[in-house]
Amino acid sequence: MLHPEPHPAEVLVLTRRFRLPNSASIETYLATQGYEAFRKALTMAPEDIIEEVKKSNLRGRGGAGFPTGLKWSFVPRQSPKPKYIVANADEGEPGTCKDRLLMQYDPHALLEGMLIAARAVGASAGYIYIRGEYRYLIEILDRAIEEARQHGFLGRNILGSGMDFEIYTHSGAGSYECGEETALLESLEGKRGVPRLRPPFPATSGAFGCPTVLNNVETFCAVPPIILHGGLAFANLGTPKNGGTRLFAISGHVNRPGVYELPMGFNLLRMIHEVAGGVRGGRKLKAVIPGGSSCPVLRAEECDLPMDFDSVARAGSMLGSGGVIVMDETTCMVRAAARILRFYAHESCGFCTPCREGTRWLSQILSRFHRGEGRREDIDLIAEIARNMLGRTFCPLGDAAAMPALSYVQKFREEFEAHLEGKPCPYEEVAVHA
Amino acid sequence: MKFSDETEARLQRLMASCPPGNKRSALVPMLLFIQDEVGAITPEVIQEVCSRLEVSPLEVEEVVSYYSMLRRKPAGRYHLQICTNISCMLVGGAELFEHACRKLGIGHQGVTEDGLFSLEEVECIGACCWGPALQVNYDYYHNVTPEAFDRLIEQLRRNHSGRSEP
Numbered sequence: 138m139l140h141p142e143p144h145p146a147e148v149l150v151l152t153r154r155f156r157l158p159n160s161a162s163i164e165t166y167l168a169t170q171g172y173e174a175f176r177k178a179l180t181m182a183p184e185d186i187i188e189e190v191k192k193s194n195l196r197g198r199g200g201a202g203f204p205t206g207l208k209w210s211f212v213p214r215q216s217p218k219p220k221y222i223v224a225n226a227d228e229g230e231p232g233t234c235k236d237r238l239l240m241q242y243d244p245h246a247l248l249e250g251m252l253i254a255a256r257a258v259g260a261s262a263g264y265i266y267i268r269g270e271y272r273y274l275i276e277i278l279d280r281a282i283e284e285a286r287q288h289g290f291l292g293r294n295i296l297g298s299g300m301d302f303e304i305y306t307h308s309g310a311g312s313y314e315c316g317e318e319t320a321l322l323e324s325l326e327g328k329r330g331v332p333r334l335r336p337p338f339p340a341t342s343g344a345f346g347c348p349t350v351l352n353n354v355e356t357f358c359a360v361p362p363i364i365l366h367g368g369l370a371f372a373n374l375g376t377p378k379n380g381g382t383r384l385f386a387i388s389g390h391v392n393r394p395g396v397y398e399l400p401m402g403f404n405l406l407r408m409i410h411e412v413a414g415g416v417r418g419g420r421k422l423k424a425v426i427p428g429g430s431s432c433p434v435l436r437a438e439e440c441d442l443p444m445d446f447d448s449v450a451r452a453g454s455m456l457g458s459g460g461v462i463v464m465d466e467t468t469c470m471v472r473a474a475a476r477i478l479r480f481y482a483h484e485s486c487g488f489c490t491p492c493r494e495g496t497r498w499l500s501q502i503l504s505r506f507h508r509g510e511g512r513r514e515d516i517d518l519i520a521e522i523a524r525n526m527l528g529r530t531f532c533p534l535g536d537a538a539a540m541p542a543l544s545y546v547q548k549f550r551e552e553f554e555a556h557l558e559g560k561p562c563p564y565e566e567v568a569v570h571a
Numbered sequence: 572m573k574f575s576d577e578t579e580a581r582l583q584r585l586m587a588s589c590p591p592g593n594k595r596s597a598l599v600p601m602l603l604f605i606q607d608e609v610g611a612i613t614p615e616v617i618q619e620v621c622s623r624l625e626v627s628p629l630e631v632e633e634v635v636s637y638y639s640m641l642r643r644k645p646a647g648r649y650h651l652q653i654c655t656n657i658s659c660m661l662v663g664g665a666e667l668f669e670h671a672c673r674k675l676g677i678g679h680q681g682v683t684e685d686g687l688f689s690l691e692e693v694e695c696i697g698a699c700c701w702g703p704a705l706q707v708n709y710d711y712y713h714n715v716t717p718e719a720f721d722r723l724i725e726q727l728r729r730n731h732s733g734r735s736e737p
Contacts, residue, residue: 233699273710326596460658
């Protein structure tokens with residue numbers, strides 16, 4: 138799955154062990170400064186650990202981009218309840234396949250990141266909530282956990298510090314919604330993945346009603362280098378307020394699809410044309426989804442922009458989970474929108490009405506359009522439904538469906554019109570195996 | 572119910588990972604691990620899980636009906652899950668799924684008559700950069716062309732007939 142050589146533009150921080158032999162073993166990890174950050178964290182005051190993470194400008198890699206240090210600081214250390222660390226390894230956002238590589242090639246980095254978080258907030262146990270489809274990674278992680286325990290990094294009185302901490306893997310069983318943090322917690326507690334009302338946020342009332350730090354796998358993996366080399370060093374790799382590097386999964390119509398570690402703020406066009414080897418078959422770039430399928434689509438002419446949370450937000454989309462989906466000129470945007478909305482309709486948990494009904498209506502109207510049965514008024518109807526969902530659903534899944542739906546009709550209205558009056562899809566012949 | 576030593580050990584580890592007083596926490600992975608051995612969530616499985624985790628049948632039913640990997644009827648010996656979501660779609664995932672339907676003579680969630688193969692069109696499986704992608708049970712296959720798919724089917728058939736010979 139990896140390219141034998143990293144691209145020269147890559148900055149290898151989180152992925153620096155990926156190409157080492159037996160990279161997942163604790164021997165390789167220890168030979169490459171593994172668990173040194175945790176040893177250092179044991180000598181630091183908990184609030185200093187959090188301060189260092191704040192300085193790093195690390196923002197949540199799951200998609201929301203919330204500052205990690207700030208999130209940790211919300212955990213009430215003095216609470217008499219047990220505290221938990223939960224890693225969100227439910228990677229399910231279409232276009233995203235980076236956490237899979239982190240867990241496959243460097244599972245100890247995730248464990249070390251969780252250990253440092255545990256030290257910072259005083260947690261006693263950690264759970265890696267991992268999607269059921271990633272079964273082979275559960276085996277890798279369980280082995281890593283066992284190795285860490287044998288080396289004294291997990292268990293009771295870790296390295297003589299008096300700290301007790303255990304990590305467990307916990308499998309999901311097929312649900313996109315469980316990537317939403319409160320739905321994940323419900324699933325962890327043995328229930329349907331229906332989200333919870335926030336506040337209270339997990340920091341104060343998370344797993345089993347206890348204070349919980351919940352972060353994405355990549356976020357935890359960024360913590361050891363931050364503690365080892367200082368928050369500032371990490372921050373300086375990126376752009377203001379967007380520290381470090383990011384694992385971008387570039388998929389779709391490019392010559393060299395793959396997961397690349399690039400500095401925050403790396404230009405999107407360079408990412409496509411240089412790093413990923415350009416658009417396949419020398420075709421023209423048509424559109425890009427910059428951060429997983431829930432992000433509004435960008436037209437080719439909007440893609441000359443730095444890939445950090447704030448710049449992509451200013452361009453009207455989101456950096457999301459870093460899943461860059463590239464579409465060339467042969468792509469039917471109506472088909473793309475219909476497929477994406479079919480996904481959200483399938484994954485809506487059905488708990489709140491605007492999402493349950495809205496995602497299904499959008500999916501049905503878009504599919505109808507692609508079949509050539511669209512009506513002119515449907516174009517505005519799609520936008521109207523999407524606008525009525527935005528901000529009115531219980532959890533972000535409704536927005537995740539409405540935002541892209543709106544963007545496709547707004548930015549590619551001409552393609553919707555080309556499908557009207559029973560006309561066959563103009564891309565049907567060329568799109569297949571383009 | 573009696574499970575293999577491996578499954579039983581997994582279930583024990585899982586239950587030990589639950590915080591005190593939170594046995595129910597094991598429910599979702601427990602169902603999946605048992606399904607892997609038994610083939611489906613049968614009424615017997617539900618009863619077994621209820622007694623182990625002290626939950627009601629309704630609480631188990633709620634969960635079974637929610638998670639897409641949990642099923643009431645067994646899949647084939649080789650469960651082929653083909654992703655047609657956006658990244659795979661862009662590189663031929665939907666066409667691969669159609670090809671698979673024709674090749675095996677079954678549709679979405681169908682099982683071949685001999686019980687060897689079952690087919691499912693699935694949502695994103697986290698193989699976006701290596702599409703079209705599919706999983707056979709839990710094993711990943713990347714960059715699967717229709718020709719590669721045919722070879723895979725033949726290979727699995729051979730594996731199976733090799734295994735069942737005395």
